[in-house]
Amino acid sequence: MNREILFPTPIYLKMVENPQKMNDYLFPLIKAWSKKDKSEKKTNVGGGWHSPTDMNKKKEYKPLTDELFTMQHAIFKDYGMEPKPGLGNMWANINYPGSYNLQHLHSNSQWSGVYYVKVPENSGRLFVEDPRPGANIMMPRRVKEIPKALRRIVAYPPREGQMIMFPAWLSHGVEMNESKEKGEKGWRISISFNFIQTERS
Ligand SMILES: [Fe+2]
Numbered sequence: 696m697n698r699e700i701l702f703p704t705p706i707y708l709k710m711v712e713n714p715q716k717m718n719d720y721l722f723p724l725i726k727a728w729s730k731k732d733k734s735e736k737k738t739n740v741g742g743g744w745h746s747p748t749d750m751n752k753k754k755e756y757k758p759l760t761d762e763l764f765t766m767q768h769a770i771f772k773d774y775g776m777e778p779k780p781g782l783g784n785m786w787a788n789i790n791y792p793g794s795y796n797l798q799h800l801h802s803n804s805q806w807s808g809v810y811y812v813k814v815p816e817n818s819g820r821l822f823v824e825d826p827r828p829g830a831n832i833m834m835p836r837r838v839k840e841i842p843k844a845l846r847r848i849v850a851y852p853p854r855e856g857q858m859i860m861f862p863a864w865l866s867h868g869v870e871m872n873e874s875k876e877k878g879e880k881g882w883r884i885s886i887s888f889n890f891i892q893t894e895r896s
Pocket of ligand 1: 867887
C-alpha cells in the first residue's frame with residue numbers, strides 16, 4: 696500500500712559554524728546581564744532567570760542572530776514562505792538546578808526556536824507535543840518502540856551550539872534542570888526567539 700503524510704510538523708536542527716567560539720563569547724555577556732536585570736516572569740518556574748525580550752536589538756548578539764537568520768532563510772525556502780523572515784524578539788534563559796519551563800506556545804509568530812549556550816548533563820530536554828487536537832482524544836495501545844514521527848511527545852536532548860526551530864504554534868516545554876554540578880557549572884543557558892514574516896529583514 697501507499698502512505699501519504701499530510702499536515703507535517705517540521706522541526707529543524709542545525710549546529711552553528713563554531714559552537715565553542717560562539718559560546719565562549721556569549722556566556723560572559725549573559726552572565727553579566729543576569730546580574731544586572733531582574734528576571735521577567737514568563738514560563739520560567741523554580742527561580743530561573745528570563746531576560747528582557749529585546750535581546751535581538753542588542754548589537755553584541757549579532758554573531759548569533761546572523762546564524763539564526765541563515766537558518767531561517769533556509770527554512771523559508773524549505774517551507775515555501777516569502778518574502779522575508781524578521782526576528783520579532785529574543786531572550787536569554789538561565790535555568791539553575793531545580794528550574795524548568797512550563798508547556799506553552801508562542802502566539803503571533805511564525806517560527807520559534809532555541810539556541811544552546813551551556814547544557815550540563817541532565818539539565819533538561821526540550822519536549823514537543825502532538826499539536827493535533829483529534830489525535831489527543833484517544834491513545835491507542837501501541838508497541839513499545841514506535842518511530843519518532845508517531846509518538847505523542849518527543850524530547851530533544853540539548854546540545855551546546857545547536858539551533859532548533861519549529862512552528863510557533865507547536866506546544867513545548869523544558870524539563871527540570873537536574874544537574875548535580877555546583878555553582879555556575881550547573882547552569883543551563885539557552886536563548887529563545889520568535890521569527891515573523893516581514894517585507895524587510
Ligand atoms: Fe517557548
